[in-house]
Amino acid sequence: MANCTAFFGYPITPQNEVTEWFAREFPARGRAFVQAQSEIGSINMVYGAAAAGVRAMTSTSGPGWALMQESMAHLAASEIPCVVMLVQRGGPGMGHVRTGQMDYLSATRGGGNGGYKTIVLAPSSVQESHDLVQLAFHLADTYRNPAVVLTDGLTGQMAEVLEMGTLDFGSVPEKDWALRGRDHQPDGERRVLSTMPGVHRLPPYQSYVNYLKILGDKWAQVARSEVRYESYLLDDAELVIVAYGYASRVSKEAVGLARAAGMKVGLLRPITLWPFPYEAVSHKAADGCRFLVVEDSLGLMIEDVVMGTRDPSIVSLVGALAHHSPHDDGLIMPTAVFAEISRLLVGA
Amino acid sequence: MTLELTWTTPRLWQNKLAGFTHCPGCHHGLISKAVAEAIDDLGLEGQAIEISGVGCSARNFLGFSFDGIFVPHGRALDVGTGIKRALGDDSLVFTMQGDGDCMAIGIEALISSAARAEKITAIMINNGCFGTTGGQMAPTTLMQQRTTTTPHGRDPSAGYPLHGAELVASIKGVAYSARGAVHTPAHYRRTRKYIRTAFEKQKAGAGFTFVEVLSACPTDWHLSPVESLEWIDKTMCVEYPLGEFHNTDEVA
Numbered sequence: 299m300a301n302c303t304a305f306f307g308y309p310i311t312p313q314n315e316v317t318e319w320f321a322r323e324f325p326a327r328g329r330a331f332v333q334a335q336s337e338i339g340s341i342n343m344v345y346g347a348a349a350a351g352v353r354a355m356t357s358t359s360g361p362g363w364a365l366m367q368e369s370m371a372h373l374a375a376s377e378i379p380c381v382v383m384l385v386q387r388g389g390p391g392m393g394h395v396r397t398g399q400m401d402y403l404s405a406t407r408g409g410g411n412g413g414y415k416t417i418v419l420a421p422s423s424v425q426e427s428h429d430l431v432q433l434a435f436h437l438a439d440t441y442r443n444p445a446v447v448l449t450d451g452l453t454g455q456m457a458e459v460l461e462m463g464t465l466d467f468g469s470v471p472e473k474d475w476a477l478r479g480r481d482h483q484p485d486g487e488r489r490v491l492s493t494m495p496g497v498h499r500l501p502p503y504q505s506y507v508n509y510l511k512i513l514g515d516k517w518a519q520v521a522r523s524e525v526r527y528e529s530y531l532l533d534d535a536e537l538v539i540v541a542y543g544y545a546s547r548v549s550k551e552a553v554g555l556a557r558a559a560g561m562k563v564g565l566l567r568p569i570t571l572w573p574f575p576y577e578a579v580s581h582k583a584a585d586g587c588r589f590l591v592v593e594d595s596l597g598l599m600i601e602d603v604v605m606g607t608r609d610p611s612i613v614s615l616v617g618a619l620a621h622h623s624p625h626d627d628g629l630i631m632p633t634a635v636f637a638e639i640s641r642l643l644v645g646a
Numbered sequence: 647m648t649l650e651l652t653w654t655t656p657r658l659w660q661n662k663l664a665g666f667t668h669c670p671g672c673h674h675g676l677i678s679k680a681v682a683e684a685i686d687d688l689g690l691e692g693q694a695i696e697i698s699g700v701g702c703s704a705r706n707f708l709g710f711s712f713d714g715i716f717v718p719h720g721r722a723l724d725v726g727t728g729i730k731r732a733l734g735d736d737s738l739v740f741t742m743q744g745d746g747d748c749m750a751i752g753i754e755a756l757i758s759s760a761a762r763a764e765k766i767t768a769i770m771i772n773n774g775c776f777g778t779t780g781g782q783m784a785p786t787t788l789m790q791q792r793t794t795t796t797p798h799g800r801d802p803s804a805g806y807p808l809h810g811a812e813l814v815a816s817i818k819g820v821a822y823s824a825r826g827a828v829h830t831p832a833h834y835r836r837t838r839k840y841i842r843t844a845f846e847k848q849k850a851g852a853g854f855t856f857v858e859v860l861s862a863c864p865t866d867w868h869l870s871p872v873e874s875l876e877w878i879d880k881t882m883c884v885e886y887p888l889g890e891f892h893n894t895d896e897v898a
Contacts, residue, residue, distance in 0.1 A: 303732070304728065304731060304732050306728065330731040330732060332727065332731060332762070334724070334758075335754055335755070335757075335758035336754060338721070338724070338754070338755075339724045339727075339754070339755060339758065342717070342718070342721040342724030342725050342727075342728065342755070343724050343725070343727050343728035343731070344728060345717065345721070345724070345725050345728060346697075346724065346725035346726060346727060346728020346729040346730075346731075346732065347728035347729065347731060347732035348728070349715055349725065349728070349729060350695075350728070350729045350732040350733050351732070352732045354728065354732070368718055369718060369721065372717065376715075477695050477713045477714075477715055477729065478713070478733060478737075479692055479693040479694065479695060479712070479713055479733070479736070479737050479738075480691065480692045480693075480712055480713065481692030481693055481736075482692075482736075486692075488710075488711060488712050488713050488714070489713050490707055490708065490713065490714050490715065490716075491714075491715040491716070492707070492715065492716040493716055493717060493718060494716065498705075498708060498716070
């Protein structure tokens with residue numbers, strides 16, 4: 299649907315079905331599939347295919363994501379667009395192999411070296427996973443930047459009704475920078491790409507500082523133009539839940555329970571985690587709202603919510619400690635969220 | 647008296663962007679020249695994409711007059727795999743990597759791309775040390791060789807020299823593996839032929855192809871350029887014999 303023609307992967311739970319699907323389907327469709335020797339291998343194969351101008355992607359989970367950080371930095375540095383599907387599990391380290399939301403900061407802050415930005419999209423359903431992979435390719439190509447689809451083991455393994463189709467996000471710039479060999483360029487000129495193009499004084503960068511300026515301007519433009527979020531019952535809300543992925547589905551149920559009990563609660567669901575919807579948060583904070591962050595971690599996205607409110611005292615967390623089970627099969631349940639809503643609004 | 651032109655830069659080494667980046671007596675320039683001439687011989691400049699690893703070959707992609715990319719340390723063969731898989735047979739994809747890039751940090755990519763019979767070529771420049779960073783020990787450093795991280799000479803606590811061409815030759819999926827040198831005109835011509843053969847086999851889809859080239863590093867060896875030639879001939883070539891170690895049209 300996204301016209302992705304190259305997939306490179308390495309087995310890791312909980313997303314093995316993704317790699318297996320591409321192994322089965324891509325060669326049969328004349329597209330490229332390689333099972334790499336490691337996630338370092340798979341991300342660098344993505345790097346190569348994307349440098350050659352095709353839409354390329356990989357999929358992984360936390361420990362594999364950790365191995366990819368080096369090349370995420372280099373892809374951003376080289377302005378090479380690609381998509382990484384990151385199906386989060388528990389952490390840190392091996393953590394556990396089920397579901398979690400513990401890679402928020404490494405995805406949104408740039409887990410590799412050098413202070414780069416990646417576009418991060420967060421689906422909360424099977425339909426949205428299908429849609430946001432297409433949007434991720436569109437945004438990656440538009441801005442010549444890596445994009446991450448940040449999901450979780452639960453959303454990633456869920457079965458739901460899905461309407462498949464190609465979404466039209468408009469046109470993207472021609473990849474006239476891609477390496478295809480001079481024979482395959484309309485102008486017959488060579489192309490060069492570098493992970494230090496400022497130092498190499500390549501056009502249009504010319505110098506290191508000018509290169510930084512070009513990157514900084516681009517990321518500022520993404521931050522201005524590409525913020526996406528869903529508002530649910532926010533208009534009269536006194537308490538705003540902020541959640542993404544499976545935690546947002548759980549939170550929506552909790553909002554329903556709270557509304558039935560007469561409590562004015564709404565949900566702000568970021569669809570782009572970077573750029574984060576700071577303005578939406580700060581507007582609600584200015585309205586006098588309090589905030590409850592629901593995320594399956596010890597509190598990572600809460601940093602962005604605090605930054606949006608500029609007031610830590612009005613932000614609370616329901617995190618991984620609220621799991622319904624003390625073992626690795628634990629999940630945040632709507633009842634746990636509802637209990638915290640009640641405590642905050644009624645004091646009960 | 648008429649002057650005869652006896653030396654010129656290769657047509658495909660335009661070097662407009664790279665500038666002059668190698669130390670006096672270094673062999674990297676000669677090896678780039680051999681590559682450029684081999685591609686020119688084969689008429690493949692319009693399909694060629696060079697991947698520069700990190701090290702003294704890092705700026706090669708700037709010097710050639712065909713496509714090139716500079717990538718993270720050790721990852722050139724993975725990037726090459728992606729490029730070749732995306733572009734298919736209508737491309738000539740090769741890396742130029744130092745021995746550190748290819749066989750220290752990058753050996754995972756080397757062994758696995760060879761085992762997958764990727765239709766790409768690795769050209770590994772073996773100068774027995776990490777040249778760019780100031781002459782530290784590399785996998786190829788000889789026993790007793792002094793480097794900045796083996797200040798008393800490499801001893802067994804730092805391991806033993808790794809033989810790239812022989813290692814690669816032992817892997818199923820490899821169509822061609824050779825080791826050359828450029829310290830005499832005869833060796834230069836033979837090495838250029840090895841590189842050309844590797845490219846031909848890549849284009850024929852035979853399998854993974856590998857050429858290791860011994861290269862002088864007078865700066866980090868603390869030898870003069872002339873002494874360096876002698877050291878390659880009398881010492882390096884003993885540890886690293888020259889020749890073709892594997893040559894087949896059908897792998898496995």
